[in-house]
Amino acid sequence: MIEKIKQYHFLFTELVKRDFTKKYKRTVLGMAWSVLSPMLTLLIMWLVFSNFFANNMKHYVIYLFSGQLVFAYFTDSTNLSMNALVSNASIFTKVNVPKYLFLLSQNVSSLINFGLTLVLLFLFSAIDRVAFTWKFIFLLYPIICLVVFNVGMGMILSAFFVFFRDMQYLWGVVTTLLMWMSAIFYTIETFSYKIQLIFLANPIYLYIRYFRKIILEGSIPTVQFHLLGAAYALIALALGTYVYRKYNHEFLYYV
Amino acid sequence: MRSVLKVENVSIRYKYGDFRDIGLKEWAMRKMTHSYRVEHFMAVKNVSFELFEGDMLGIIGSNGAGKSTLLKAVTGVMVPTSGNIERNGRISALLELASGFDGDLTVKENAYLRGAMLGYTKKFMKAAYDQIIDFAELKDFEERPFKQLSSGMQSRLAFSIASLVQPEILILDEVLSVGDGAFQEKSSKKMMEIIRSGAVTILVSHSVEQIEKLCTKVLWLNHGEAVAQGDTKEICALYKSFLKGNTEALNKAAAKWPGNQGVTQEELTNG
Numbered sequence: 473m474i475e476k477i478k479q480y481h482f483l484f485t486e487l488v489k490r491d492f493t494k495k496y497k498r499t500v501l502g503m504a505w506s507v508l509s510p511m512l513t514l515l516i517m518w519l520v521f522s523n524f525f526a527n528n529m530k531h532y533v534i535y536l537f538s539g540q541l542v543f544a545y546f547t548d549s550t551n552l553s554m555n556a557l558v559s560n561a562s563i564f565t566k567v568n569v570p571k572y573l574f575l576l577s578q579n580v581s582s583l584i585n586f587g588l589t590l591v592l593l594f595l596f597s598a599i600d601r602v603a604f605t606w607k608f609i610f611l612l613y614p615i616i617c618l619v620v621f622n623v624g625m626g627m628i629l630s631a632f633f634v635f636f637r638d639m640q641y642l643w644g645v646v647t648t649l650l651m652w653m654s655a656i657f658y659t660i661e662t663f664s665y666k667i668q669l670i671f672l673a674n675p676i677y678l679y680i681r682y683f684r685k686i687i688l689e690g691s692i693p694t695v696q697f698h699l700l701g702a703a704y705a706l707i708a709l710a711l712g713t714y715v716y717r718k719y720n721h722e723f724l725y726y727v
Numbered sequence: 728m729r730s731v732l733k734v735e736n737v738s739i740r741y742k743y744g745d746f747r748d749i750g751l752k753e754w755a756m757r758k759m760t761h762s763y764r765v766e767h768f769m770a771v772k773n774v775s776f777e778l779f780e781g782d783m784l785g786i787i788g789s790n791g792a793g794k795s796t797l798l799k800a801v802t803g804v805m806v807p808t809s810g811n812i813e814r815n816g817r818i819s820a821l822l823e824l825a826s827g828f829d830g831d832l833t834v835k836e837n838a839y840l841r842g843a844m845l846g847y848t849k850k851f852m853k854a855a856y857d858q859i860i861d862f863a864e865l866k867d868f869e870e871r872p873f874k875q876l877s878s879g880m881q882s883r884l885a886f887s888i889a890s891l892v893q894p895e896i897l898i899l900d901e902v903l904s905v906g907d908g909a910f911q912e913k914s915s916k917k918m919m920e921i922i923r924s925g926a927v928t929i930l931v932s933h934s935v936e937q938i939e940k941l942c943t944k945v946l947w948l949n950h951g952e953a954v955a956q957g958d959t960k961e962i963c964a965l966y967k968s969f970l971k972g973n974t975e976a977l978n979k980a981a982a983k984w985p986g987n988q989g990v991t992q993e994e995l996t997n998g
Binding site for chain 2: 479482483485486487489490493494562563564565566567568569635636637638639642721724725726727
């Protein structure tokens with residue numbers, strides 16, 4: 473494994489560079505835009521939900537932002553990852569390289585995006601006078617889970633996209649559904665306990681909830697909560713690895 | 728002499744049919760109406776050859792003979808359905824030259840990316856870069872987007888990257904016909920240099936003259952089967968007459984090299 477990393481380290485950095493230049497088209501504005509776009513979504517949501525629905529929850533902007541942040545990272549990463557195999561077909565049908573490299577390099581740029589937006593979240597939190605505590609360190613946990621979960625989902629989706637070229641549209645429908653089920657702009661406290669538990673079956677909601685617990689409530693979630701979060705990530709990764717292993721030499725027939 | 732590449736009884740089953748570029752909806756519809764067909768055929772049947780240091784093998788055969796599929800198995804992009812391939816050295820492959828480059832990146836960025844794909848280290852690439860650009864004669868185009876290059880320039884770059892690094896196994900698929908006359912001469916010269924340094928080269932070309940000129944051994948594939956392999960002059964002569972419509976040449980070659988008829992060694996020794 474370590475030998476492999478060494479062997480492909482150069483290729484990996486070159487792929488990251490390529491994806492980065494292509495994504496931002498060599499402009500500063502390109503990078504600014506990728507941060508600006510989630511901010512605009514946030515602004516619209518805030519306008520709609522705090523004014524029209526007369527929401528007067530404390531720190532509502534942060535509540536909204538943390539949900540939007542996690543969800544945007546998930547959709548950005550999975551949508552980019554989906555293309556990882558198909559758009560690199562001309563490479564892996566000619567040269568024998570590990571196919572997950574393409575996917576990981578795509579994920580580096582979405583992770584950087586996420587990082588930039590996260591800085592903004594902290595900035596907003598400071599402006600909104602949210603109390604910063606040492607517990608913020610724990611945010612690393614859901615972030616790591618989320619990275620692993622996104623990579624796993626990306627593997628599954630990119631493989632599916634090789635086989636079925638209409639996956640993009642189907643995935644668009646699924647993400648919309650997930651968005652409504654992730655309580656990004658509403659709270660679920662008014663629901664019964666049972667329904668609140670059902671929400672935790674959605675990994676994205678679980679990671680969002682973790683963020684809010686730390687930032688807004690200043691409390692660390694239970695051990696079970698941690699285990700569930702890790703389980704989602706590891707299951708996604710295991711499935712993804714399985715699909716890549718199984719179809720490693722099949723992909724080239726489909727592209 | 729050291730054996731660098733050993734291909735033993737390799738067969739490759741190829742898959743084709745309705746599964747390409749299909750959507751989930753279409754797939755479901757076809758499954759329901761039972762019009763979803765996937766078929767298999769043997770693209771390469773029981774081919775064996777062994778190459779030693781300094782060998783240059785030319786692979787000839789008409790379209791669909793299995794040349795490219797065989798090369799893909801040698802590079803490890805495809806896995807043989809049966810048989811075994813032993814590689815003792817680093818492979819540098821040029822399959823369909825200009826593909827795999829990215830039009831939006833500059834020539835320099837593409838050179839680095841391609842070098843990385845071929846398994847070079849960063850240090851090596853840094854050291855070899857100037858040499859590569861000089862050989863490809865693209866010094867003035869370094870910072871231009873790749874898509875602005877002509878196809879000849881693109882192939883020149885690809886050839887330079889793959890050949891300037893002293894690979895132990897070099898695979899060339901229809902690439903020597905790139906560039907103008909002057910560059911062709913230069914690349915042929917470079918090839919000879921690589922061969923003399925002890926590398927093994929596999930060349931696939933539709934130009935029989937080129938193969939005759941360069942190769943020390945020839946493998947003739949027909950519908951996935953090895954018709955003949957060995958002496959360049961003899962086989963090329965038969966192949967040329969086969970191309971002119973003389974089907975007798977195929978039988979003649981088959982009779983002369985009986986071990987290559989898709990018959991395994993065991994079958995031969997057993998009678």
